[in-house]
Ligand code: GDP
């Protein structure tokens with residue numbers, strides 16, 4: 001089977017083309033660095049099958065970043081049958097810089113001129129025939145987003161001659177030096193001699209082999225006495241602008257160009273950009289979680305309770321409105337919860353008809369369905385939130401966010417590159433941790449992997465919404481959307497503080513410069529959005545019916561039996577099967593044993609032994625999968641807490657039941673501490689495994705310790721300061737002492753000061 005590799009600048013549409021060619025659903029992102037590893041797929045051209053490889057996005061073939069090394073080694077070592085060089089036609093001059101280097105390799109090349117729809121929209125024209133004649137390899141104009149021109153591209157790619165001799169566009173004074181180096185490599189019988197010759201002259205560190213190459217380079221440099229690397233780069237640009245400058249290729253029209261620039265003037269403004277970002281983020285949260293999007297009562301419409309409706313109609317209206325109109329996220333959740341309720345009722349009735357024992361009903365309906373539905377009920381809100389994030393990403397706004405944040409966080413030892421994986425962490429820690437491979441500095445990478453779990457992932461969302469729902473319903477305080485939003489921000493703040501601490505103590509190092517092309521804004525593609533959402537949905541549902549299913553069954557068994565194998569559930573008239581002696585159950589006694597660990601955090605022994613240990617158990621089951629925290633509440637609420645509270649299922653019911661059952665023993669700071677603990681502690685099994693694989697050797701155990709300490713400290717602070725405001729001063733003193741210690745230590749060590757200064761110089765450079 002023939003293999004073609006897709007190569008091009010970041011954001012040129014490689015992954016979109018790859019997905020179009022192979023029918024795959026790889027993540028398309030409107031920022032550089034999303035594809036770190038290479039991906040493979042198959043394209044079917046009639047009978048023939050062609051292997052397609054999506055290489056990471058690169059600006060050049062001189063390896064300054066890990067992506068460039070991956071792409072270059074693939075082309076040189078695996079020798080694909082051809083390269084599809086994808087070029088962003090709206091940015092022709094910059095993109096062709098890479099093309100000039102690819103052309104130097106002995107490999108057939110075809111150029112896919114992408115984003116032609118954008119070019120047309122701007123009223124520009126690119127003469128493809130002319131371009132092809134000048135470059136000397138086939139050029140096909142395509143629109144990857146709309147799957148246009150793809151068939152022609154592949155037809156021409158397949159019919160390319162199997163061999164091509166590399167040539168360089170660099171001529172002039174350097175001509176003879178290049179010929180000399182080419183001859184040198186030809187005699188060594190290396191493939192792609194022109195490419196190696198150019199790289200040698202560019203002083204590429206990967207060209208150290210063969211040994212006499214260094215001598216040759218020294219000889220040539222002595223002849224020219226100039227910085228060859230700069231001369232060659234200059235020659236490349238000269239060639240491009242002489243042949244393909246904007247004026248020569250397309251008719252001039254800057255009106256649309258400045259539209260993006262105009263938007264950027266506001267959105268990346270030095271001062272306003274951050275508040276704008278926070279507001280945009282809040283709007284998304286408001287649309288997802290708010291129960292009072294619009295107050296219709298102001299318009300004279302009555303609350304739902306005051307309306308005289310039949311039961312069925314009231315249930316239906318209640319999905320959308322209760323005096324205020326719900327946000328779309330809440331409406332979808334209500335609908336799903338209603339369906340889940342009907343299913344549970346139906347299953348329960350079926351078990352009754354079939355003569356199933358009461359314990360079967362308890363296991364199936366209360367534990368398993370209770371646990372799974374408690375989590376599944378959040379799916380609409382999760383999808384809605386990610387729809388918001390995907391739109392921000394696809395329009396090109398997220399790339400700006402990385403740019404804005406780079407300006408600020410560079411001082412703290414992180415580059416904008418590190419923020420891309422972090423923002424990905426809002427989705428799931430796994431791909432985010434893998435994406436840190438784009439960070440060249442190992443210490444920056446370690447620090448980033450460690451804080452990625454603090455960017456609350458989709459699985460932690462149920463904890464946030466359910467617990468803030470409980471605060472709202474039990475204490476009548478705050479808005480669900482506002483609490484959820486601030487919890488996200490707390491996660492980010494903890495991450496930033498942790499990074500600053502690490503970069504000044506154990507993870508010191510220089511922050512590499514961050515170069516990024518801001519993509520032009522464009523309307524989000526419907527297909528891309530749907531691919532993102534489908535990915536999320538699939539993952540979440542799969543997890544609900546595997547890990548969470550298994551966990552709820554285990555939890556039910558552990559809490560239904562005592563250590564003496566006595567079955568503890570009893571039939572009651574009012575509540576069905578419940579456990580009236582929870583403290584004797586296996587789960588209860590384990591919970592009580594570990595309960596004191598959480599006492600300083602507000603959800604330990606002060607909650608009492610009756611079923612206060614459920615919080616401790618939930619925190620532990622969360623280590624398997626974060627959805628388990630609320631699933632545990634869901635599975636236990638019906639059997640343990642039903643007798644204490646008015647049990648009425650809705651998506652936050654389990655959490656409300658638990659909190660309500662605690663009576664005066666629990667306060668708001670303790671609930672917030674519970675959220676913060678779960679957000680910042682050791683992430684799920686899968687994320688731990690990924691972290692272990694991605695971290696440098698020996699760093700994983702310290703990372704686990706870091707997570708434990710951070711979560712414990714952060715939630716202890718939330719609880720103590722929230723409960724007794726004056727403890728704030730104690731914490732301030734403690735932190736002042738720690739910071740003073742670090743500063744003094746850094747001053748004491750000479751290298752420490754040097755490192756710090758070097759960082760600052762980097763910033764200015
Ligand atoms: P990669 O970084 O090279 O893999 O680029 P992606 O495939 O992730 O695409 C980057 C952005 O460009 C995404 O937002 C795509 O939706 C967008 N894009 C890709 N192809 C086209 C196209 O033909 N026209 C337009 N207007 N946008 C495109």
Ligand code: MG
Nearest residue numbers: 014015034035
């Ligand atoms: Mg990509």
